[in-house]
Amino acid sequence: MDELQELYREVILDHNRNPRNFGELADATRVVAGVNPLCGDKMTLYVKLAGGTIEDIRFRGTGCAISVASSSLMTERVKGASVAEALALFERVHELLTTTPHDHPQGPDGLDKLAALGGVREYPSRVKCASLAWHALKSAVGDELKANVTTE
Amino acid sequence: MTAAELEKPRLRRDFAALRGEFPALEQLVHGKPLAYLDNAASSQSPTAVQEATALQQRLNHSNVHRGVHALSERATAAFEAARDKVRGFINAATTKEVIFTRGTTESINLVAASFGRRLAPGDEVLITWLEHHSNIVPWQLLCERSGARLVVAPIRDDGSLDVAAFEARLSSRTRVAAFAHVSNALGTINPVAELTRKAHAAGAVVLIDGAQAVPHQRVDVRALDCDFYAFSAHKMYGPTGTGVLFGKSAVLDSMPPYQGGGDMILTVSFEGSTYNALPYKFEAGTPNITGVVGLGAAVDYLETIDFRAVRDHEHALLEYATRRLLTEVPGAKVIGTAPAKAAVLSFVIDGIHAHDLGTIVDREGVAIRTGHHCAMPVMDRFGVAATARASFAFYNNFDDVDRLIAGLRRAVEIFRG
Numbered sequence: 001m002d003e004l005q006e007l008y009r010e011v012i013l014d015h016n017r018n019p020r021n022f023g024e025l026a027d028a029t030r031v032v033a034g035v036n037p038l039c040g041d042k043m044t045l046y047v048k049l050a051g052g053t054i055e056d057i058r059f060r061g062t063g064c065a066i067s068v069a070s071s072s073l074m075t076e077r078v079k080g081a082s083v084a085e086a087l088a089l090f091e092r093v094h095e096l097l098t099t100t101p102h103d104h105p106q107g108p109d110g111l112d113k114l115a116a117l118g119g120v121r122e123y124p125s126r127v128k129c130a131s132l133a134w135h136a137l138k139s140a141v142g143d144e145l146k147a148n149v150t151t152e
Numbered sequence: 153m154t155a156a157e158l159e160k161p162r163l164r165r166d167f168a169a170l171r172g173e174f175p176a177l178e179q180l181v182h183g184k185p186l187a188y189l190d191n192a193a194s195s196q197s198p199t200a201v202q203e204a205t206a207l208q209q210r211l212n213h214s215n216v217h218r219g220v221h222a223l224s225e226r227a228t229a230a231f232e233a234a235r236d237k238v239r240g241f242i243n244a245a246t247t248k249e250v251i252f253t254r255g256t257t258e259s260i261n262l263v264a265a266s267f268g269r270r271l272a273p274g275d276e277v278l279i280t281w282l283e284h285h286s287n288i289v290p291w292q293l294l295c296e297r298s299g300a301r302l303v304v305a306p307i308r309d310d311g312s313l314d315v316a317a318f319e320a321r322l323s324s325r326t327r328v329a330a331f332a333h334v335s336n337a338l339g340t341i342n343p344v345a346e347l348t349r350k351a352h353a354a355g356a357v358v359l360i361d362g363a364q365a366v367p368h369q370r371v372d373v374r375a376l377d378c379d380f381y382a383f384s385a386h387k388m389y390g391p392t393g394t395g396v397l398f399g400k401s402a403v404l405d406s407m408p409p410y411q412g413g414g415d416m417i418l419t420v421s422f423e424g425s426t427y428n429a430l431p432y433k434f435e436a437g438t439p440n441i442t443g444v445v446g447l448g449a450a451v452d453y454l455e456t457i458d459f460r461a462v463r464d465h466e467h468a469l470l471e472y473a474t475r476r477l478l479t480e481v482p483g484a485k486v487i488g489t490a491p492a493k494a495a496v497l498s499f500v501i502d503g504i505h506a507h508d509l510g511t512i513v514d515r516e517g518v519a520i521r522t523g524h525h526c527a528m529p530v531m532d533r534f535g536v537a538a539t540a541r542a543s544f545a546f547y548n549n550f551d552d553v554d555r556l557i558a559g560l561r562r563a564v565e566i567f568r569g
């Protein structure tokens with residue numbers, strides 16, 4: 001597998017072609033706009049929180065394959081999760097995207113499909129594409145609700 | 153032909169040999185020879201420019217216009233020689249009209265800040281839809297400060313300026329008309345002499361953003377009759393952090409200083425200061441001396457090149473790239489098809505975001521720009537979030553285009569399987 005195939009793994013291409021949970025959520029309790037000013041990528045994340053659980057989650061926006069796939073994979077993974085689980089997952093993915101594999105105390109165990117996002121490590125200019133959705137998630141479920149998220 | 157013309161050295165048009173004078177183009181990127189097609193963002197420097205800046209730093213480093221010692225005198229001489237080279241290059245009447253800045257962006261900000269002081273509610277600034285953010289935001293800030301109104305002339309579906317609409321937006325309220333000579337995002341070449349005449353007829357002062365024009369064609373500011381012309385060294389094979397504001401003496405003389413500091417004053421007391429003459433009035437503080445010396449060397453280099461041949465060569469590359477893109481890359485669409493177009497190829501490919509294209513061709517050694525090109529209104533106008541852009545310089549060749557097309561076909565293969 002060459003470096004490009006490492007980045008554009010089948011799971012990334014699949015989620016880019018057919019993003020899961022794509023669209024608006026009419027009864028969202030939290031709406032967060034995320035923007036990557038470097039490239040103009042925009043995404044809006046809709047979250048329906050109920051009793052500390054992410055009951056439903058959807059997103060809309062335009063972006064590259066990495067950013068769309070990351071949003072899609074994120075929503076698929078955290079739908080039904082508790083806020084605490086989502087925040088813990090944010091930390092793990094953040095680590096996956098920004099540190100070298102041997103620095104991961106927990107390894108890729110349990111990340112499953114999300115491990116595919118690790119391909120961006122070799123592409124520093126693309127890390128922000130993968131992390132935008134996760135920053136939006138953190139903002140949406142965190143205590144301090146920020147209406148706007150940027151990767152800057 | 154006169155004797156003087158016969159003695160003039162023949163202008164160079166041997167583009168393959170010229171390419172060999174750019175060390176950066178000889179490297180491998182990701183194990184592949186570099187095909188550098190991001191010239192509209194920044195162009196590479198020839199050895200001559202690199203040697204001039206190295207010499208300035210190695211032996212002549214000192215401050216300008218201050219010391220009586222040998223190094224300062226050498227640096228000052230090189231700095232002022234560069235000013236005269238730039239003057240000749242753009243055919244300004246005098247070196248007083250050549251102000252060194254950090255780049256096109258600062259040149260425009262200087263005019264917006266200083267000339268802009270006279271704007272008031274009821275006044276208007278006219279720009280076009282094609283502008284780079286650097287020719288939008290300084291005017292927006294000025295309008296916020298002054299209460300003036302920003303007016304935008306629309307473009308057509310092919311990316312050309314609607315000249316009639318531009319003219320219709322001119323009035324006695326228009327104090328400044330500011331427009332690009334060549335669009336960085338689409339390559340559209342504006343009829344700047346005509347626009348300048350129309351704006352002058354309405355009584356407006358004219359600023360032309362020439363950042364994308366100067367590297368590719370000869371610019372004569374007196375023939376254009378513009379009041380201001382702004383450009384950057386790093387897009388014309390010189391160093392970053394250096395640029396030029398040409399301004400007509402009479403207009404510059406009527407303007408207050410931009411920034412205060414050393415070099416721009418005659419006398420300073422706590423009761424008040426008097427300002428230096430042009431161009432120094434607008435050059436506060438120690439300038440980017442090395443950058444200016446490099447710019448002078450870039451002008452010397454460009455003066456040896458046949459610009460008519462440059463235009464033909466770059467145009468041939470553009471036509472070849474456009475044809476191959478549209479016939480060999482499934483789902484490709486060109487954004488910006490104005491009849492008058494510089495060697496800029498902005499495009500999208502169905503189902504593949506520009507960033508992904510950029511990453512994939514980079515792995516093939518091909519450097520292109522992807523994104524909004526600091527021209528978000530242009531992107532919105534064409535309903536795209538981003539485009540991929542290949543922009544050519546005279547040192548590019550047909551092999552570079554072949555490599556680009558191969559890289560794009562690889563992207564299609566990855567995405568469509």
